[in-house]
Amino acid sequence: MGIISRGFRGRRQDGPPDRVPPGQYLTDDFPVLSAGPTPHTPLEEWTFSITGGAEPVTWTWDEFQQLPRERVTKDIHCVTKWSKLDTTWEGVSVDTLLEAVEHDAGFVMAFCDGGYTTNLPLEDVSDGKAWVAYTYDGEPLDPEHGGPARLLVPHLYFWKSAKWVRSLDLRDEDEPGFWESNGYHIRGDPWLEQRYWGD
Amino acid sequence: MKVEDMKLDGNAIGGLLSELFGTDVTDSMGVCASCGTMGPLATLDVYLRAPGVVGRCRTCGAVMLKIVRSPDRIWLDLRGTQSLQITAQ
Amino acid sequence: MAGAALLGRLTWLVAEVVDSVRETPRVRTLVLDADGWAGHRAGQHVDVRLTAEDGYQAERSYSIASAPGEPLEITIEELEDGEVSPYLVGEATDGDRFEIRGPIGGYFVWDGTGDAPVLLVAGGSGVVPLASMIRHRASIGSRTPTRLLYSSRTYEDVIYRAELEQPADGLEVFHTLTRSQPPGWTGYSRRVDQEMLGEVAWPAADGTRVFICGSTRFVDAAADGLVAMGYPALSIRTERFGATG
Numbered sequence: 001m002g003i004i005s006r007g008f009r010g011r012r013q014d015g016p017p018d019r020v021p022p023g024q025y026l027t028d029d030f031p032v033l034s035a036g037p038t039p040h041t042p043l044e045e046w047t048f049s050i051t052g053g054a055e056p057v058t059w060t061w062d063e064f065q066q067l068p069r070e071r072v073t074k075d076i077h078c079v080t081k082w083s084k085l086d087t088t089w090e091g092v093s094v095d096t097l098l099e100a101v102e103h104d105a106g107f108v109m110a111f112c113d114g115g116y117t118t119n120l121p122l123e124d125v126s127d128g129k130a131w132v133a134y135t136y137d138g139e140p141l142d143p144e145h146g147g148p149a150r151l152l153v154p155h156l157y158f159w160k161s162a163k164w165v166r167s168l169d170l171r172d173e174d175e176p177g178f179w180e181s182n183g184y185h186i187r188g189d190p191w192l193e194q195r196y197w198g199d
Numbered sequence: 200m201k202v203e204d205m206k207l208d209g210n211a212i213g214g215l216l217s218e219l220f221g222t223d224v225t226d227s228m229g230v231c232a233s234c235g236t237m238g239p240l241a242t243l244d245v246y247l248r249a250p251g252v253v254g255r256c257r258t259c260g261a262v263m264l265k266i267v268r269s270p271d272r273i274w275l276d277l278r279g280t281q282s283l284q285i286t287a288q
Numbered sequence: 289m290a291g292a293a294l295l296g297r298l299t300w301l302v303a304e305v306v307d308s309v310r311e312t313p314r315v316r317t318l319v320l321d322a323d324g325w326a327g328h329r330a331g332q333h334v335d336v337r338l339t340a341e342d343g344y345q346a347e348r349s350y351s352i353a354s355a356p357g358e359p360l361e362i363t364i365e366e367l368e369d370g371e372v373s374p375y376l377v378g379e380a381t382d383g384d385r386f387e388i389r390g391p392i393g394g395y396f397v398w399d400g401t402g403d404a405p406v407l408l409v410a411g412g413s414g415v416v417p418l419a420s421m422i423r424h425r426a427s428i429g430s431r432t433p434t435r436l437l438y439s440s441r442t443y444e445d446v447i448y449r450a451e452l453e454q455p456a457d458g459l460e461v462f463h464t465l466t467r468s469q470p471p472g473w474t475g476y477s478r479r480v481d482q483e484m485l486g487e488v489a490w491p492a493a494d495g496t497r498v499f500i501c502g503s504t505r506f507v508d509a510a511a512d513g514l515v516a517m518g519y520p521a522l523s524i525r526t527e528r529f530g531a532t533g
Contacts, residue, residue, distance in 0.1 A: 010371055196272065208528045225392070
């Protein structure tokens with residue numbers, strides 16, 4: 001550890017331990033983290049697909065908007081240590097999307113505009129744990145926060161909530177995505193502090 | 200803050216890269232494995248505000264390097280860099 | 289932990305604040321003393337690392353303002369919502385210590401010499417590494433024709449203002465104030481644009497070497513403007529500053 005700088009505290013606030021996982025700090029704002037330029041796919045061109053099942057299924061934006069939508073309030077936790085409580089989203093449950101496909105896959109890989117990928121076990125995107133969200137805090141999701149739509153998997157570190165998601169590919173193996181292949185934990189449970197390989 | 204302002208360049212990771220390479224490599228020439236453009240690492244488009252560091256080719260946008268740090272390890276992915284030419288001092 | 293510096297390999301050194309200068313309402317220069325500091329080249333920077341009592345660490349990069357051979361000085365702009373800059377600008381006092389790593393950078397450097405002219409273009413605190421270059425040029429008595437085009441918001445925001453009013457031989461300074469100008473202002477009064485570059489920069493054929501530093505948007509626009517004038521891309525070196533502090 002480095003020498004202590006007198007009077008330096010940083011910006012963090014602590015939060016209630018039952019809401020804030022180990023090693024996390026609370027934030028009031030919504031930091032934008034990005035690994036590349038913000039994509040801007042026009043809604044007329046946007047589609048969402050599930051591939052890797054018996055048949056690929058694709059929805060246009062208009063069709064996607066017709067699917068049953070849910071509003072959820074969730075805490076989110078970024079591996080860079082900030083947590084934000086009671087964030088509100090609207091979107092389509094991944095359960096709803098998976099119902100449209102016949103499959104026996106154990107895993108999914110999310111593919112996104114801009115090239116980002118992230119992998120998840122099927123059980124982490126099922127049973128009311130995941131959504132494809134297009135509204136945040138009552139407004140259409142801002143492109144910098146992943147709009148038109150992002151994956152939302154709040155029980156895992158937020159790198160799994162892939163911005164600009166366009167498809168989920170059903171797979172038999174858990175193959176590491178963009179960050180998981182270079183140090184970040186394959187699953188990423190913040191309550192077990194699964195940040196890096198081997199955690 | 201707009202994402203465009205968060206895009207920096209290889210100068211911003213000069214210190215981090217010096218930890219990995221043992222010397223300054225901001226003026227070392229990297230060849231993009233995607234499009235073949237060669238340029239100093241100082242000219243990469245670098246995104247620091249990500250769960251790790253991403254350096255992209257300024258010509259084609261392909262990821263040329265990815266760096267993740269934990270308290271006790273550093274991971275370096277240079278698959279997007281075909282070669283790195285470091286001048287002997 | 290400060291350690292012995294192996295040749296070429298940088299380690300963290302402990303730096304102590306020995307003096308400071310308030311440059312503008314939001315900008316401060318810290319004069320540092322660091323055991324093991326090996327000197328620097330004009331244009332280089334240091335990484336600064338602060339550690340809180342509970343072990344929390346934050347790291348940022350700051351350009352070196354002083355000329356090579358002079359005591360190490362960094363100039364910091366305090367950013368709203370910053371985490372490190374409010375500490376360095378508002379809190380740090382003589383005797384305070386933090387860690388630095390450096391000097392860093394082999395690309396955005398100028399040793400002050402050469403026959404071909406040098407154009408320096410600064411946006412806000414982007415002037416800091418260019419100031420190191422200007423100071424070095426003066427201290428070695430260089431005759432290289434040099435121009436600085438420096439964009440600031442207001443007259444009060446101009447860093448090193450008094451010093452720039454007395455430029456060394458062969459250095460010309462052009463200011464533009466983008467937000468407001470004092471009565472009687474005779475400099476430029478708008479954001480750097482193609483027309484301004486056309487007036488300040490030498491013709492492309494003169495072989496000018498260019499260094500541009502500032503925010504990403506500022507740097508990219510200025511570089512594009514010079515390329516549009518016919519400057520070869522390779523003649524332009526850039527350093528983008530983040531707006532995170």
